[in-house]
Amino acid sequence: MNPSADAAPILALRGLRKRFGAVVVADGIDLAVRAGEALGVLGPNGAGKTTLFGMVTGTVRPDAGTVMFEGRDVTALSPARRCRQGMARSFQVPQPFAGLTVFENLVAAASFGAGEGERATYDRCAAILERCGLMARANERAGGLRLLDRKRLELARALATRPKLLLLDEVAGGLTESECAVLVDLVREVRAGGVTVVWIEHVLHALAAVADRVVVLHGGRLIAEGRADEVVRVPAVAEVYMGIPVDA
Template sequence: MTVPILATRSLAKRFGGVVATDRVDLAVAEGELRCIIGPNGAGKSTLFALLCGIYRPDAGTIRLKGKDVTTLPAFRRVRLGLGLTFQTNRAYHDLSVRQNLETPLRIARADAPKDAEERFRYALELFGLDPGSELPARELPHHRLQWLEIAMVLAAGPDILLLDEPTAGMSPEETMQTARVLQHLNRAGLTIVVVEHDIAFVREVAQSVTVLHQGRVFAEGSVADITAHEDVRKIYLGRA
């Protein structure tokens, strides 16, 4: 089997007496589009923070492109090819769209994948973002600001995109458009992992889904498998 681009082994994180992440094994193959879902308090945000390097795990390991990154801070993981977007938008609101995009382009990774630039241009086109726009980012509507942030991350040439609830605060139409763009980018070769609440979005994009519940991997499979899974339905209804 080829080495997964992102993998965890027995990953665990507790906060006092609360086990937020409990022996999580995750293996994301190159080229995959994986959604990580789960009901409130399932441990999604904690897992995301562990994968980014914001939290240090209490136990277990994280490998990125085969390299053990468990103790590496976020910026070192980004240099290795992890592209990150958070729930709070990180674009510079006082800078123009052009300036926001130029900054990450200047610091693009020297060993970025060869088609990274092409993917970035493709994303701009799909999102309808003009890289020469002098409009201050703060004047963009919320969904376009989120798209700008994804484009900024792509400008740096990641091998894998890790997104935390990218459609939070978007209308159903904006959510579906975001889903379609991520699908296109995935078909263009980008590996994408999305932590997401919105089931309609997950149905639209995911090839594979990991369901967390009480910090553990509760179920894993295709969208069809997961949506038909009786116990998954129960945990969403709070009955498991």
């Protein structure tokens, strides 16, 4: 799915600012994500990527600026209300309900995140488990899953909330090449189903396989934008990642 350049933004960030003491993690960020787009977010550790996701989803309150979702200002809305409106995210470190089964984790996400009755979610949750390769683990406790299956579950729980916008925080981190390929295929399938994806990732080839466009965040600012193969050649990006001076 390749959204047109003039497609309406599903997400628009306007002048987002955030600091923790003397550390500035967002310094007037402006960003628009088109409906149906897959946007990649690159940046070194400490660049403010996860904090950016927190401001989008409501777990972090910006010091200034607005978050617009489907043309509405959601800056003051709670994470739960944003989720009900169609935002979902995964976390860099998977955070399942460890004592519940894999299936129960999805039912909880669908019930509270999408506001559906528990029994009404069963068939849909089973279909998501099948789609994410977790059906064989449905009755296992989530706390005992290996890393790949925990990452799959993190994505499956987000999908159970019926997202229009899916924010992925380093879902490929810590995986082998073959495991990473499994996750990339799954994200591609989700995106092909019409879900807008914003993906933070350090594994560049995984990001390049999915993203239409990549932005690079550093020091609380966006320092580059373009295709994955373009942004890695931007001098400022080379300096951030490899210590090569901009005038080299």
